[in-house]
Amino acid sequence: MKSLWGLLPLLLLGARQESGWKNVTANVGGETWGYAGVTLLAAVPDRDEIIAGVSESGLWSSTDGGATWKKLGGDIKNRPHQILFDPKNPRTFWISGCYGAGIFRTNDAGATFRRLGKLDHVDGIAVDFADPARRTLLTGLHEQERSLQLSLDGGEKWEKIGDRLPEDSNFTSDPIILDSRTWIINAAGWKKGKAWGIYRTTDAGKTWTKVSDGGTGGRALVTPGQIFWGAMYGAGLYKSADQGVGWTKVAGPGKICPIAIPDGRVVALADQQLYASKDGGSSWEKLGDPLPLKASGVTYSPKRKAFYVWRSSDKKAADAVFRWETKE
Numbered sequence: 001m002k003s004l005w006g007l008l009p010l011l012l013l014g015a016r017q018e019s020g021w022k023n024v025t026a027n028v029g030g031e032t033w034g035y036a037g038v039t040l041l042a043a044v045p046d047r048d049e050i051i052a053g054v055s056e057s058g059l060w061s062s063t064d065g066g067a068t069w070k071k072l073g074g075d076i077k078n079r080p081h082q083i084l085f086d087p088k089n090p091r092t093f094w095i096s097g098c099y100g101a102g103i104f105r106t107n108d109a110g111a112t113f114r115r116l117g118k119l120d121h122v123d124g125i126a127v128d129f130a131d132p133a134r135r136t137l138l139t140g141l142h143e144q145e146r147s148l149q150l151s152l153d154g155g156e157k158w159e160k161i162g163d164r165l166p167e168d169s170n171f172t173s174d175p176i177i178l179d180s181r182t183w184i185i186n187a188a189g190w191k192k193g194k195a196w197g198i199y200r201t202t203d204a205g206k207t208w209t210k211v212s213d214g215g216t217g218g219r220a221l222v223t224p225g226q227i228f229w230g231a232m233y234g235a236g237l238y239k240s241a242d243q244g245v246g247w248t249k250v251a252g253p254g255k256i257c258p259i260a261i262p263d264g265r266v267v268a269l270a271d272q273q274l275y276a277s278k279d280g281g282s283s284w285e286k287l288g289d290p291l292p293l294k295a296s297g298v299t300y301s302p303k304r305k306a307f308y309v310w311r312s313s314d315k316k317a318a319d320a321v322f323r324w325e326t327k328e
Contacts (some may be wrong), residue, residue, distance in 0.1 A: 001292025006179060008063055010024075011211070012032070012224035012307070015150075018216075019289045019290075019292065020288055020289045020324040020325070020326075021288075021289060021292050021317055021322045021323070021324050022066075022267075022272055022292060022322060022323050022324070022325075023292070023318075023321070024062070024065060024067065024308075024321050024323045025038075025065060025066075025317070025318055025319060025321045026062075026064075026067060026068055026069055027061060027068065027069050027316075028052050028054060028060045028062070028069040028321060029052070029054035029069075029316065030054075030057055030060075030071065030290070031056045031316075032055065032056075032057060032257035032314065032316070033055055033056065033057055033313075033317075034054075034055035034079065034099075035055055035056075035079075035314055036055040036312045036313070036314070037053075037054065037055055037081055037234055037311075037312050037313040037314070037315065037316075037317055037320055038052055038053070038296075038310045038311070038312060038313070038317075038320040038321060039053050039054070039055055039079055039080050039081065039097075039112055039296075039312055040052070040053040040080050040081065040082065040083065040085035040297065040310070041053075041062050041297065041299045041308050041310045041321065042085070042299055043299045043300060043301035043303075043308065044085070044109075044301075044303075045085055045087075045090045045091075045186050045302070045304070046090050046303075047063075047095060047303055048063060048065075048301065048303040048304045049062065049301075049303075050062050050065075050066060050299070050301060050308055051072070051083060051110070052069065052310070052321065053067060053079075053081075053097070054080070055078075055079040055080070056077050056078075056079070056099075056100075056222075057071075057181070058071055058072065058074065058075075058076040058077070059071070059072040059074070059076060059080065059110060059121030060072065060284060061088075061094065061104075061110060062214065062252065063250075065257075065304060065306065065323055065325070066308070066321055066323050067103070068156055072106075072110035072111070072113075073103060073106075073110060073111045073112045073113060073170055074106070074110075074112060074113030074320075075103060075116045076095065076097070076100075076101070076113060077096060077101070077203050078098060078099055078100030078102070078122075079098050079099045079100065080094070080095060080096075080097045080328050081096045081097050081098055081122065081123050081124065081142075082094075082096045082123070082124050082256035083095050083217055084096075084125055084126075084315055086127075086128060086129070086134070087128075087129055087149055090109075091106075091107065091109040092105070092106065092107045093105070093106060093110075093178025094125055094127060094137075094155075095113070096122045096123065096124065096139060097122060098121045098122060098142035099121060099142075100120065100221065101115055101118060102119040102120050102121060102122030102141075103115070103116045103119060103122055103125060103137075103138070103153065103155055104116065107213075107328050110306060111298070113202075116137075116151075116154070116155030117148060117151065117155050117156055117157060117158050119139065119141070119158055121141055121142045121230050122139050122140070122141060122142065123139070123140050123141065123142045123174060124128075124139065124140055124173055124174030124175055125137065125138070125139045125175075126138045126175040126176055126177040126183070127138070127177065128179070128263050129177075130179055130180055131180065133154070133246060133273065134179065135151075135152055135153055135154050136150075136151070136152055136180065137150070137151040137154065137183075138150055138151075138175035138177060138183060139158075139175065140162075140171070140172045140173040140174060140175055140185065141149075141172075141173070142170075142171075142173065143171050143173070143189060143190075143191075144163050144171060144214060145162075145163045145169055145170055145171055145172065145187075145189075145191055145194050146162035146163050146167075146169050146172060147171070147172050147173075147198050148160070148161050148162035148165070148172045148175060148185055148205075149161070149162070150205055155193045155252075156296060157187060157324035159294045160203045160301075162185075164192075164205065164206070164207070164208060165185070165187065165199060165208055166195070166210075166227040167201075168193070168194055168195045168217060168327065169187040169194060169195060169197065170187045170188050170189045170191050170194035170195060170196055170197075170215070171186075171187065171188060171189035171191060171217075172185050172187050173186065173189070173195075174186050174216075174217060174218060174219060174220065176220055176222060176227070176244070178222070178244065180204065181201075181204045182199060182200070182201070182202050182203055182243065182244075183199075183200070183201050183204070183205060184199070184217055184227075185208075185222075186198055186199075186215070186216045186217060186229070187199060187215075188214075188215030188216055188217055188232045189215075189217070189226050189232070195216070195260065196212050196213060196214065196232070197210045197211075197212060197213050198210070198212040198214060198216060198229075198238075198244070198247060199211065199243050200245065202260045203279040210251055211244060211245060211246065211247060212238065214231065214238050214247055214249070214289075215232040216229040216230060216231055216232065216238055217230060217231075218230045218256070218257065220258075221258040221259060221266065223266075224261055225241065226240065226241050226280055227240040227243075227244055228238060228250070228258035228268075229258075230256045230257060230258065230268075231249070231255075234255050234256050235255070236249060236250060236254075236255050236256065237249075237250040237254055237258055237268060237281065238250065239280070239281055241280070242261025250281040251281075251282075251285065252268040252275070252277070252281060252284040253275050253284050254266070254267075254268030254270055254275045254277065254281065254283075254284055255268060255269060255270040255271075255274070256268060256270070256297070257269050257298050257320055259298060259299060260314075261300050261302075262302050262326070263274075263278075265277060265278045265306075266280070266281060267287060267298065267300070268284075268297050269291075269295055269297070269309070270294065271294065272287055272290050272291040272292075272294055272295070273286055273287075273290050273291060274286070274287040274288055274291070274298065274307065274309075276285060276314040287328070288324055289324070291309060292319070292322060293309070293311050293319060293324070295308075295310060295311050295320065295322075296310055296312045297310055299311065303320065304325060305325060305327060306323050306324060306325040306326065307323070307324045307326070308321065308322070309321075309322050309324050
């Protein structure tokens, strides 16, 4: 009979296999990735499909939970930063990215893409979805102070409006559009001598009011009653319960990449664990097994009832994307 010591490796292997997280990196990104590797995942809202953005390798889609990946159309060679789906028709979405051509739009679920305007080196993008024509867009340039850009024709032409912010403002990278006249922009980053803050306008960008000294970055979670925004360098979350007029630092373990799931909870990452809050961030509880990696972000697919996490890497990696199916 084998000793317990001899069985220990098998027992440990079995324990690891019982984890709900499954490596679904598979063939995403193809053979060659640029620096930063997988930079985003986005779950298509109305079907069982997940889209990955891979640096210098474009967008990749999986309809089988990540078992296999297929490259979408378009010659997108940037470092993808954000995918924004049209809430009325998710077959239309916008993709922004830095270190290359900035903004693209598809109307056929990614079979083809059209570049919008001539901006390069872009971070976040916001669209006024209250306008059926989707004419008003905002974007911020990567690691550039007072760089906020406005388009009033669907992205064909852009005007810099970041110079309407105070001269000491830091990088303005991730805009929010609440309605046709109410917009929010962050100002934060590593630039020395430049101030952090959150700014708000109610006159479509003509004037701006500083509403917080906090430094935020990345895509914000905007819900009907609240806004959650990650603090710079993974230092926690900021929250507004009044359409961005006032902001408070959220207590608790949730630190980066806040998302909403269908049951109304807010989910965020912290180290190698997901945390969920059902009371607007006042309290948090662990969600699922510990992650098998230190993730860069998380998204949720309602159709598959699954969480996906990813990590960026300086080169191609075999463990960049993981999935957990909750079956709830």
